[in-house]
Amino acid sequence: MTMTFIRACIIAIAALACVTPSHAETVETAPGVTVTKKTFPAPINEQPFFGFADKTPEQSKADSKFLAEADKLGSREKVFDVAIERGFAHIDRGDFPEAAQRFNQAWLLAPERSAVYQGFAVISAARFGDLEYAEELFRIALHQPKPRRTLKADYGRLLLKAKRPVEAKAILEQGVRDAPEFADGWASLGLARLQTGDAKGACAAASEADKLKRSHDVMVDLALLKRQAACQ
Known part of the structure; x- marks a missing residue:
């Protein structure tokens, strides 16, 4: 078996791997x-x-x-x-x-x-x-x-966890329109706005969340958000 033949077999196997991914x-x-x-x-x-x-x-x-x-x-x-x-x-x-x-x-x-x-x-x-x-x-x-109605708010929160705030913001803007009474969505939108450079918009979202029934986790998020965005 020649080296040329062995080399040809290796190339063929590599090519097959490229076209048949798992x-x-x-x-x-x-x-x-x-x-x-x-x-x-x-x-x-x-x-x-x-x-x-x-x-x-x-x-x-x-x-x-x-x-x-x-x-x-x-x-x-x-x-x-x-x-x-x-x-x-x-x-x-x-x-x-x-x-x-x-x-x-x-x-x-x-x-x-x-x-x-x-x-x-x-x-x-x-x-x-x-x-x-x-x-x-x-x-x-x-x-x-x-x-x-909370689907996009939950999805946007996941995108925030994945450190993709631009995508999260787009989904969450839709999410608060779908479920304006869902405090989690407003809190997540505030974080997404803050992480994309919109501190004023972040504080506006926090203000909306403050009007609604909030879980313990949401209140923790809001406290962090207000402090980082320097909300008045």
């Missing part, structure tokens, strides 16, 4: 919707999409029973709405394991709905620190039916 495995989570298959160190019912786990017969039976009970109540959509609202209420309290369980119930009920992907995006970022996966889910949520 791809992360994806899974269909609703008709026409695919997401990257990701698992996290937590029980399956506390992970997005049940951690894509193969369920035992007992777990599948429990899912079927849950859906049948929802049907008895007359509307899966109503049960979905309750599950989603409970999930976000648990997020507000910092109870991410319980929130994920409610979002997984919602996914069983209506896997195509935007709020499922928004909820799992928040869980992915806040509990597991996976900002890249969270953004993937937020982007899906933007194109799914019946989005929550």
